[in-house]
Amino acid sequence: MSLIRDNASVLASAIAEGEVSSEEVTRAHLDRIAAVDERVHAFLHVDSDGAIAAAKRVDAKRAAGEKLGPLAGVPLALKDVLAMKGQPTTAGSKILEGWIPPYDAAVVERLRAADIIILGKTNMDEFAMGSSTEHSAYGPTHNPWDLDRIPGGSGGGSAAALAAFEAPLAIGTDTGGSIRQPAAVTATVGVKPTYGAVPRYGLIALASSLDQVGPCARNVLDTALLHAAIAGHDARDSTSINAPVPDVVAAALNADVRGMKVGLVRELSGAGYQAGVQQRFDEAVAILTELGAEVIEVSCPHFEYALAAYYLILPSECSSNLARFDGMRYGLRVGDDGSRSVEEVMALTREAGFGPEVKRRIMIGTYALSSGYYDAYYGQAQKVRTLITRDFTEAFEKVDVLISPTAPTTAFKIGEKVDDPVAMYLNDIATIPVNLAGNCAMSLPIGLAPEDGLPVGLQIMAPPMGDDRLYRAGAAVEAALVDRWGHLLIEEAPAL
């Protein structure tokens, strides 16, 4: 076996059987990080001591004959937007440089309870605002498929850590595609669970009505196992759904789409989508048909306005959420020389601590919420949000899942779009509708675009609390492709 290339479920079995220790697996990943991360820059912070101590505890539990969970002892990369007690947590921003949270996020508590080993914190666009990880205050992450290209964003660090074999599991967050688009451009798997399925307690908020924490891995089953470990009600998040979590692991093992009705969203392909992306998507549609699914075309006419609605709703919520970063109780404080007022110190702190994309979005949100503009911008965007949700509801009356390409293009070059916000926003065109409605969706790899040899992702979307459908369909497509290729697509990534 290969300690760094094997999947999480394989590693967990080997650890449970005593074939290898969690400490050996953890050290192998720390060594890998030491060897490649200077070039990839997936991690902002590596907690070697904490990871090894946690691995030793798992090994001791096993030696004592305690029953271990399905991912016990397996290492994971954690997006730096989740609070982890005693470890730096920056959300990719200078305003939180050096901040050490005094508590664990709910998801971190659950990872620890599942005996999953947290290797460290991964890079991201500042406060999760971006589609390329170039907006991190700590420099970009590089795509392991081509180090000159972006790994997607905002969770580019988590996706790159998986694709570079620095971790077999990762946690991301998805507000408009920040799990799915990085998965698509790195040939990894990522799921945005149903809104409210995974608690947000301890997640640094971007847009509270859109943010959702989710699992990332290199195959569908590992993603399902991680999903099961983090999902479920938590009373500390008032939007957390108090209902049983769909059995996503059983669905991933089932992998049968015979009789499943699949809707191809007319508005999410064709014009604006790269030729090779469209080609691989068409092939995935053919695979679903061969596997016994019934694929029909459906129309969601208001999706055309999803991007515009999203880029009003998100900045509005973030302008309010980020007001808490004022330099008074924690984080950066600038200009407090005794002569300045509290407002002056706040403004100087925020000017110095936030990057340009964060400032743009705060100002757009401030504008959209201001008197005289509220109805035409934020109010109208909320109405369009209703219409988009209705489009989904109507579509799911006809089909079990919807599909589209995850992103319109493969990974672009670092620097190519960084100063053109509107071009950057277009990356999210296919992923955003799901966040607006609160549905769940998966991205999984379906091949390389012929023109550039870079990964393409398939997006599968399901209704709220229909997360199991994603895994059933995703696992079926993955199995068919592995049959064809003889391995997962990630195995074709260039050696680093």
Added chain:
Amino acid sequence: MTNISRADVAHLARLARLAIPEDQLDHYAEQLDVILQSVARVGEVAAADVPAMSHPVPLLNVFRDDVARPGLDREAAMAAAPAIEDDRFRVPRILDEE
């Protein structure tokens, strides 16, 4: 439909507590204008009778039982403070001198 001026950016920056330097106001004005023009498309949708949606799940106030439970101790809560005085957060003056 929009036309964001330098003065508009200065106003937004003041509302948002961002000390944007004078020499960057024009650059932000240009970018905010492009963004606002592209998102103004929401106005093309006829939605007068459509209810606004603020959240994907019904927002209900959730109460927990009124039982005392442990919280962060003072030391942990203050550990990240930029300035402390007598076990309290020290902040710059909040009132003008006069």
